[in-house]
Amino acid sequence: MEELLYFFSTTQPRRPAVIRQVLLNKRTVSNLFWGLRYGILDWLATYPQLQREQFDAVIKTMLVKGWLIEEKQGLRLSLAGLNQSQAFEKKHYRITKPFLFSRLKTPLWHEVLQLLVQVVSETSYQNKQYYVVNSSMQARVIIKQWYQKYYCKNLGQQLGNQLLEFLKQMNSSDADLFMQLFSGHKVIAKTAEQLAYNSTYTGADIENLGRDLGSQLIDFLAKGTSIFKSLAQALLKQNLLAQSTLETYKLYQAGIPLARIGKMRNLKAGTVSEHLLEAAIFIPEFDFKRLLTPQDYVLFNKIFQGEIDNWRYEKIQQADPQSSFTKFRLYQIEQSKVELSR
Template identity: 30%
Template sequence: MEASDLGQLLSAKQDRRIRVIENLLRGKKTVSTLYWGQRYHLLPLLNLAKQLDRGGLDNAVQELQRRHWLTVDTEQKTLRLTNQGAQALAETPTYQPQTVDQWVNLDIMAARQRLLLAVQVTSQYAHSTARYYPLATDQKTRQHVRQWFHSAKGPALASSLAQALVTSLAQLPASTADIMTDQFTGFGQPGLTLDQLALAHQTTIWQVRLRQFDGVTQIARDARHPEHPLHDLLGPLWRVPISPSAQETLAAVSAGRDLQQVANRRQIKLSTVREHLLEAAIMLPLTDFPYDSVLPQSVRTDFQAAVQGNLDDWQYSALPQAMQARYDFFYFRLYAIWRIKQEVTA
């Protein structure tokens, strides 16, 4: 990620931790990472650069500092854009994906791999080509595409897939549609690499990837229709954005069991139950979490009286000792999440 790309993920009004952004990209789903990812409005970045090394953004940070676009609080380990940086970045062209609100609900990387291989296989099949080098993908992707192809193949497959892709790409900006088609490999057409796409479109690799994420998500969203040719291939990649274990915990709590009962029944620690619930509260819409039972109005009232001001500045350790004795950190964090959700839906 180049300096200007990282700069678009920072703010001149809010201190942000580079390790939170890094861990989001790498898919490190600790409650702390998810909470601050939510607070920074960057949760859609989750899992989008799993190959990123720890410290992989440090060079971009240093470049932003060199340009005087960024200040670093070494004690708090946070970053903030300078006014100069904010103005320069506002004048830097950047892509604004239109499907970003769906990214946490889709395994985008798997969807992209399946899509590219499906397009290649269908193109070669339409030209009766039996000998070609398939795209390098993992075994799981090959298995899914193979199963899909043997079920879907027929004289109408190529035309129906082409029309479906045209319909999806027509809903996107022209630059996104161009990048999506330029990456496709098929009969007589080698798809362009990320480096080649960035050079051809005179942009950065990250900006190319944003367009790819947008394009793949739009195609996968259209493929949810049962008549879509890629329905069986891409449909299963839509998911609830919390772990299966967290889903099980949430279901038990929603059914009316208290947290200790859930821990005993599931044979897990109470702290694990609380982590599952915080993950669910962060990742799910406000209406999909049982706040009324887990964080009743009386608890909200107590916290409302005890904490004011900017949520970023709230500290559990600053609460009165009586409140700390009465309420575990879990309730403090859950109240903050509830407040954030209230702001978003207001």
């Protein structure tokens, strides 16, 4: 788990709990906001199996080794930690498109991909007697429906071509490892640990490689024009927002006042605000000006300068006791986005 070093900074102290929650895709507004501040929101949902005990133990070891330094606002990466992180990166596989992970339906996409390769492979040999790879009922239903709609004689040729097309853009030894993770006709997958015996990578690296290339493959198929397009699209979330947040945001976009949204959706005012903060973090074109008045901007500009991490809500309360925490956080989010776009 030395890759956890990637998520720390030599200049900005960071709270490990935020990092853990982001990797796990635990979405509270506070986690998401600090994830935005740390610049790690692309890594949402990249480690959905992360165990707290294991995470805490790794952080503890890193502190003992002096790779991380404890400060008031969190942990900072030391020079030794930075060297270690760079040395680690040279030897290990690093996920290249982390932002795809939070867009995929997990663990469904993995099961469907495994099933797709197996079913098409067995079809290519006209074989109907085989042990189906472990998969949920949902994954099997998806594949069955897709198969009934798109079955054609050269299914194998088509999937083979798509895979070749996709993998030729990749490092060829990574592609070799990736394809060994699939079972099909008279071909049995190797486990990541087994592949690691003859590789410079560890089992964990190969698992990351499998997830990284797998999610990119789905993205590739979803953007393409092949018969696998609709299947791949069904594995992608339509929106990055949680369902309930999305409903609130749609009403907000339609111009409905917040109090009315609360009533319509039977939500407390605090929950509506949280939904909007989450939307503000994820939606690039979020309209901040509808919630922050020109007077708010004047006040915030006057009070808050410099490092956004250090802004405190108490300051605004002293100047204007009526100003809400939501407005303060919205302003912080907007300024963070401005900072990131520079």
